[in-house]
Amino acid sequence: MRFPGRLSAAIEVLTDVEQRKRPVSEALKAWGINNRFAGAGDRAAIGNLVYDALRRRASHAIAMGSDSPRALVLAVALRDWAETPESLNAAFASDSHAPVPLSEEETKGATADLAAAPAAIRADVPEWLAPSLERAFGADWIGEGEAMTGRPSLDLRVNALKAAPEKVMKSLARFAPEPAAIAPFGLTMPAGPRDARTPNVTTDEGYLKGWFEVQDQGSQIVAALAGAREGEQVLDLCAGAGGKTLALAATMGNSGQIFAYDSDRARLAPIYDRLKRNGVRNAQVRAPNDGALDDLVGKMDRVVVDAPCTGTGTWRRRPDTKWKLTPELLAQRQSEQAALLVEAARYLKSGGTLVYITCSILPEENDDQITAFRAAHPEFTSVDIAGAWRSALITDLPAGLATQAGGLCLTPRRTRTDGFYVHMLRKA
Incomplete structure (x- = not known):
C-alpha cells in the first residue's frame, strides 16, 4: 500500500x-x-x-x-x-x-497555531480532568499532559533467574536494545517516527526460554521499590497476568514464598505459563475461591496491591481510554481501591509493609487514597521513599518524583516511563 x-x-x-x-x-x-x-x-x-x-x-x-x-x-x-x-x-x-x-x-x-488554545486542549486531556492534573503537577501539568501524547518505548525486564542483561542484548542485537536509564535489569528500544514498526521480541529465542519479559520500565521500578527480600512471605493481591509477581520472584532469588492472587480468573489465567517459562519456583497461585486467602491473615511480611485504576498513566499506549474516562468510572475505581487497602491490611503481620501501586497519575487514586487510609488506620506509617529508592536502585531519588503525602509518581515527562504511583506503609 x-x-x-x-x-x-x-x-x-x-x-x-x-x-x-x-x-x-x-x-x-x-x-x-x-x-x-x-x-x-x-x-x-x-x-x-x-x-x-x-x-x-x-x-x-x-x-x-x-x-x-x-x-x-x-x-x-x-x-x-x-x-x-x-x-x-x-x-x-x-x-x-x-x-x-x-x-x-x-x-x-497544517500550520494552525494553538498557543492561545485552552490549557486542556494544549495538554490533550479531557477538560474535566484539568483540576486534578494541576493539583498533581502544579504549573507543570500542561507539559505532563503533552508528554503523555508521545509514543512509548518498548521496554524489557531481564529475568535475573535465567539471564544477564548482556546475554539478552546479544540475543536481541538486531533490534539495538539499550540499557534502561533507571531499572537495573531493564532494556529499552525507543519508539521510531512515522511508520516505524515495534520489534516483535516475543518470537525471539531468549523470550521463549524465559530470559526476559516485556515490561515498561516504570512497572519495573515500582516492583523493585516494593522491596521484597529473600525468604519473605509476600502476597501479590492483584496479580493479574503476573508481571509484578515475576519481578518480585527474581528480586527474591526464588526464595521465600509469593502468593499470587486475583479476583478475576480470566486475568489470572496467563500466569501459570509465565511462571513456568521464567523458572519461578517460589510462587503459589491462589484462585479466587471463598476463603482462598484465609490462612494468610496476619502472616505476610509484605502485601503488594497493584490496584485497579483509571489507567491514566498508560495513555501513551491506550489513548482511546483517555477520551472514554468519566467521573463515574473514576469514582468506581476509588471505591475499589479504598476497599483493597483495607483488605490488604488484614494479611500483614506486625512490622509488615503494604505496597500500594497504581498506573494512574491522578491524586484521587494516589495520595488521596493513602491520606484517607492512614487517617482511619493510625497504626500505619509511610516508609521513607527516598531511602527505599536508594536501597532498591542504588542511586539518589531524582528531584520532583516524591509526592506531598510521601509517595512517588513516575511519568513520561519525568522518567520516560509510563505513569506509575507507589506508596509504602509499615504496620506498627
Whole structure:
C-alpha cells in the first residue's frame, strides 16, 4: 500500500472505533482480517496513524476545525509526520485509494497555531480532568499532559533467574536494545517516527526460554521499590497476568514464598505459563475461591496491591481510554481501591509493609487514597521513599518524583516511563 491508501485505511479504522465504540486494538485486528493483502509494514503504519490521532485528539481537532476521523488522521500526517498540503494533494492525485483532496480549512490546519488554545486542549486531556492534573503537577501539568501524547518505548525486564542483561542484548542485537536509564535489569528500544514498526521480541529465542519479559520500565521500578527480600512471605493481591509477581520472584532469588492472587480468573489465567517459562519456583497461585486467602491473615511480611485504576498513566499506549474516562468510572475505581487497602491490611503481620501501586497519575487514586487510609488506620506509617529508592536502585531519588503525602509518581515527562504511583506503609 502507498501512503494515501494507508491514510484511507486509518480513517476507516478510526471510523469503526467511533461508530461501534470498540477498542482500537480490536478495530485494527478486524481491519487486518478483512484486508489480508496488507503487509506487516502497512498494518504498522495504519496503527501508528490511528494511535497518533487519538493521542492528540483534542489539539488536532482544534487545529483542523473538526474531530472527524478524516480530520484527525490528516492532522497526524500534516502536524506530526511532516507532510505538507502540497505533498498530500500530489500523492492523492495519483492514487485511486486516496482520500479526497484537502479542503481549504484542512490546509490551514497544517500550520494552525494553538498557543492561545485552552490549557486542556494544549495538554490533550479531557477538560474535566484539568483540576486534578494541576493539583498533581502544579504549573507543570500542561507539559505532563503533552508528554503523555508521545509514543512509548518498548521496554524489557531481564529475568535475573535465567539471564544477564548482556546475554539478552546479544540475543536481541538486531533490534539495538539499550540499557534502561533507571531499572537495573531493564532494556529499552525507543519508539521510531512515522511508520516505524515495534520489534516483535516475543518470537525471539531468549523470550521463549524465559530470559526476559516485556515490561515498561516504570512497572519495573515500582516492583523493585516494593522491596521484597529473600525468604519473605509476600502476597501479590492483584496479580493479574503476573508481571509484578515475576519481578518480585527474581528480586527474591526464588526464595521465600509469593502468593499470587486475583479476583478475576480470566486475568489470572496467563500466569501459570509465565511462571513456568521464567523458572519461578517460589510462587503459589491462589484462585479466587471463598476463603482462598484465609490462612494468610496476619502472616505476610509484605502485601503488594497493584490496584485497579483509571489507567491514566498508560495513555501513551491506550489513548482511546483517555477520551472514554468519566467521573463515574473514576469514582468506581476509588471505591475499589479504598476497599483493597483495607483488605490488604488484614494479611500483614506486625512490622509488615503494604505496597500500594497504581498506573494512574491522578491524586484521587494516589495520595488521596493513602491520606484517607492512614487517617482511619493510625497504626500505619509511610516508609521513607527516598531511602527505599536508594536501597532498591542504588542511586539518589531524582528531584520532583516524591509526592506531598510521601509517595512517588513516575511519568513520561519525568522518567520516560509510563505513569506509575507507589506508596509504602509499615504496620506498627
